[in-house]
Amino acid sequence: MIPGGITEPGTTVTIKTGSWRNFRPKRDDSRCKRAGEPVAIGRLERFVADWEIENGLRLPERAKPTGKKVAVVGSGPSGLTVATELAKRGHEVTILETLHRPGGVLVYGIPEFRLPKRIVETEVESIKRLGVKVMTDVVVGKTMTVDDLLEEYDAVFLGTGAGLPLLLGIPGEDLSGVYSANEFLIRINLMKAYAFPDYDTPIKVGKRVAIIGGGNVAMDSARCALRLGAEKVSVVYRRSEKEMPARNEEIERAKEEGIIFMTLTQPVRFTGEEKVDGIECIKMELGEPDESGRRRPVPIEGSNFNIDVDQVVIAIGQRPNPLVMRTTEGLVCDDRKGIIIADSMGRTSKKGVFAGGDVITGAATVIAAMGAGKRAAEAIDKFLRGD
Amino acid sequence: MAKILRKLRLAPGINEFVVDAPLIARKAEPGQFLIVIIDEKGERIPLTIADLDRESGAVTIVFLEIGKSTMELGQLEAGDEIAHISGPLGKASEIPQGETIVFVGGGVGTAAVYPIARKAKESNKVISIVGAKNKETVIWEDKMKDVSDRLIVTTDDGSYGRKGLVTEPLKELLEQGGIDRVVAIGPPIMMKFAALTTRPYGVKTVVSLNPIIVDGTGMCGACRVRVGGVTKFACVDGPEFDAHEVDFDLLLKRLATYREEEELAKRLFLERGRK
Numbered sequence: 001m002i003p004g005g006i007t008e009p010g011t012t013v014t015i016k017t018g019s020w021r022n023f024r025p026k027r028d029d030s031r032c033k034r035a036g037e038p039v040a041i042g043r044l045e046r047f048v049a050d051w052e053i054e055n056g057l058r059l060p061e062r063a064k065p066t067g068k069k070v071a072v073v074g075s076g077p078s079g080l081t082v083a084t085e086l087a088k089r090g091h092e093v094t095i096l097e098t099l100h101r102p103g104g105v106l107v108y109g110i111p112e113f114r115l116p117k118r119i120v121e122t123e124v125e126s127i128k129r130l131g132v133k134v135m136t137d138v139v140v141g142k143t144m145t146v147d148d149l150l151e152e153y154d155a156v157f158l159g160t161g162a163g164l165p166l167l168l169g170i171p172g173e174d175l176s177g178v179y180s181a182n183e184f185l186i187r188i189n190l191m192k193a194y195a196f197p198d199y200d201t202p203i204k205v206g207k208r209v210a211i212i213g214g215g216n217v218a219m220d221s222a223r224c225a226l227r228l229g230a231e232k233v234s235v236v237y238r239r240s241e242k243e244m245p246a247r248n249e250e251i252e253r254a255k256e257e258g259i260i261f262m263t264l265t266q267p268v269r270f271t272g273e274e275k276v277d278g279i280e281c282i283k284m285e286l287g288e289p290d291e292s293g294r295r296r297p298v299p300i301e302g303s304n305f306n307i308d309v310d311q312v313v314i315a316i317g318q319r320p321n322p323l324v325m326r327t328t329e330g331l332v333c334d335d336r337k338g339i340i341i342a343d344s345m346g347r348t349s350k351k352g353v354f355a356g357g358d359v360i361t362g363a364a365t366v367i368a369a370m371g372a373g374k375r376a377a378e379a380i381d382k383f384l385r386g387d
Numbered sequence: 388m389a390k391i392l393r394k395l396r397l398a399p400g401i402n403e404f405v406v407d408a409p410l411i412a413r414k415a416e417p418g419q420f421l422i423v424i425i426d427e428k429g430e431r432i433p434l435t436i437a438d439l440d441r442e443s444g445a446v447t448i449v450f451l452e453i454g455k456s457t458m459e460l461g462q463l464e465a466g467d468e469i470a471h472i473s474g475p476l477g478k479a480s481e482i483p484q485g486e487t488i489v490f491v492g493g494g495v496g497t498a499a500v501y502p503i504a505r506k507a508k509e510s511n512k513v514i515s516i517v518g519a520k521n522k523e524t525v526i527w528e529d530k531m532k533d534v535s536d537r538l539i540v541t542t543d544d545g546s547y548g549r550k551g552l553v554t555e556p557l558k559e560l561l562e563q564g565g566i567d568r569v570v571a572i573g574p575p576i577m578m579k580f581a582a583l584t585t586r587p588y589g590v591k592t593v594v595s596l597n598p599i600i601v602d603g604t605g606m607c608g609a610c611r612v613r614v615g616g617v618t619k620f621a622c623v624d625g626p627e628f629d630a631h632e633v634d635f636d637l638l639l640k641r642l643a644t645y646r647e648e649e650e651l652a653k654r655l656f657l658e659r660g661r662k
């Protein structure tokens with residue numbers, strides 16, 4: 001078993017779709033640079049396949065109905081896992097999702113070429129067959145609060161993810177043509193803007209696109225920009241390639257596809273009148289290690305230079321959306337990190353309220369979110385049975 | 388799914404829908420908006436909650452057919468279903484006590500002003516200015532009259548009420564004095580000029596911004612606006628902001644981002660007719 005609590009990759013996988021095969025990891029990359037999680041995030045694809053085989057193809061046994069009701073807020077990997085596990089244990093589960101489609105990052109963030117949406121849809125269908133109710137278009141914190149939910153449900157699980165985009169805070173960042181990675185990816189993946197005008201949501205197709213950041217989200221954004229039809233896509237990253245948080249294989253794929261890497265480069269301002277037309281950058285060098293253990297990038301004075309761009313995507317990280325935290329009484333949060341505080345079983349400071357996934361760790365991985373979901377389901381089950 | 392309970396054609400190209408949305412009706416406050424998606428290929432369309440009935444669970448939206456999506460929405464009839472509706476979104480309006488407030492509504496902005504004015508009327512003196520292109524496009528005059536101590540109507544062509552822009556009576560009222568606050572909602576250019584009109588008088592002015600919205604919950608930053616030199620997400624930090632702090636030129640530039648795509652979608656829609 002790997003920490004998600006799921007079968008070891010490679011044991012049960014059958015390759016089902018072409019796009020799947022294309023994106024099978026070339027080599028196992030167990031190096032993970034975040035939060036000490038001993039997990040190869042590169043196994044996402046196989047992982048979901050395993051999950052589908054385990055949960056989708058044969059309907060798991062359902063325990064006798066317990067008469068207990070659970071509200072699961074958010075339909076990302078953590079929420080879907082909690083819902084599955086609790087439904088299997090006989091509880092009545094309702095998922096509440098703010099967007100119009102369930103799946104969390106799996107539908108709004110991770111592009112089709114890496115994870116076909118059909119797979120997520122199949123997952124959601126099989127969860128529904130387990131008796132789980134899925135309510136989309138419900139913004140918890142606005143449409144109803146967690147306290148409202150506690151009046152109707154015996155327990156609440158918060159799996160609201162890390163959906164708040166971070167920005168650089170430099171001049172020109174609000175110009176037309178500058179996107180957060182979330183906006184860029186939501187337009188493309190959730191709203192299917194690549195199929196505009198057949199679909200109604202548009203996206204600008206840049207000619208020269210700069211992606212700011214060096215994580216997986218930056219790599220996905222870069223590869224999406226290329227697939228939309230950009231002529232030149234550059235990844236601008238302030239440290240060296242060695243420090244990039246993206247998985248090696250994602251970096252390799254991006255390079256194979258012709259994406260240019262501008263490392264040790266930091267934007268200082270975006271320029272343009274009506275819309276963005278350039279970035280003033282400064283060259284960086286690596287200094288002493290910082291608190292993350294990576295060598296701190298230091299600007300080289302006088303090394304400023306300009307690059308021409310007509311589209312910019314800022315992919316420097318996400319934090320949890322504070323909506324639920326701000327509207328739930330008695331829920332203890334870490335305001336500096338913007339996360340909900342929960343123990344390893346997902347128990348929060350508030351009775352009957354559990355949390356897991358990115359919302360308690362900050363942006364992490366699908367596997368970690370599913371593992372958190374499994375553990376929280378156990379804790380919720382215990383709580384509901386009065387143990 | 389949300390059923391359209393009633394449809395009213397208020398003017399050519401301006402529709403009022405009463406929609407069955409009990410969850411939204413239960414919580415919505417003046418100043419908030421909702422998002423509708425017509426069908427699975429549709430975009431997320433933000434619309435102000437113009438009225439509601441908590442008991443029956445109905446919410447009212449008023450919209451101008453301006454692009455492909457709103458034209459398509461306008462083709463729906465009572466009894467039809469809207470694929471998705473979600474809200475209420477954004478912050479509720481701040482309602483002061485014991486002030487004299489001028490509400491300015493431009494075009495369909497009048498429907499957005501109405502619920503705020505109604506609430507404000509409970510504890511303030513309300514003067515309303517409603518502006519439209521011509522007589523035909525003046526909307527909700529009676530409703531505004533009900534919630535105003537005084538109502539001024541202007542039309543661009545003088546076919547009804549006073550001829551001219553809303554900023555003219557606004558300036559006169561400011562000259563007379565005694566105005567504590569102005570709330571202006573309408574096309575961005577109108578809000579910009581309302582802000583310029585009130586600025587010399589130092590009267591607190593609130594506008595409700597209508598940038599491009601995608602999720603409407605703070606996830607994407609498509610709705611970024613600059614207010615007092617700081618970046619705000621209008622869908623969660625607003626939509627109401629201090630008009631004197633808003634960078635309207637940036638708002639207009641960002642709103643123009645998809646102009647070509649909007650034109651294309653509209654042209655294709657008009658060529659093809661109803662889907």
Ligand SMILES: Cc1cc2nc3c(=O)[nH]c(=O)nc-3n(C[C@H](O)[C@H](O)[C@H](O)COP(=O)(O)OP(=O)(O)OC[C@H]3O[C@@H](n4cnc5c(N)ncnc54)[C@H](O)[C@@H]3O)c2cc1C
Nearest residue numbers: 074076077078098104105109140161357358364365366369
């Ligand atoms: C572009 C991108 C690429 C990634 N690639 C990988 C990868 O290759 N491998 C990997 O392991 N990880 C990857 N990750 C990270 C991974 O997707 C996340 O760690 C994981 O999805 C977290 O799961 P979650 O259940 O905590 O939250 P999410 O998947 O974020 O789901 C949260 C859900 O909650 C909903 N929600 C939020 N607030 C509310 C509310 N108030 N009311 C109702 N619903 C709400 C959201 O709309 C969302 O649907 C990637 C992330 C991104 C953005």
Ligand code: FES
Nearest residue numbers: 601603607608622
């Ligand atoms: S519309 Fe996406 S953050 Fe406001």
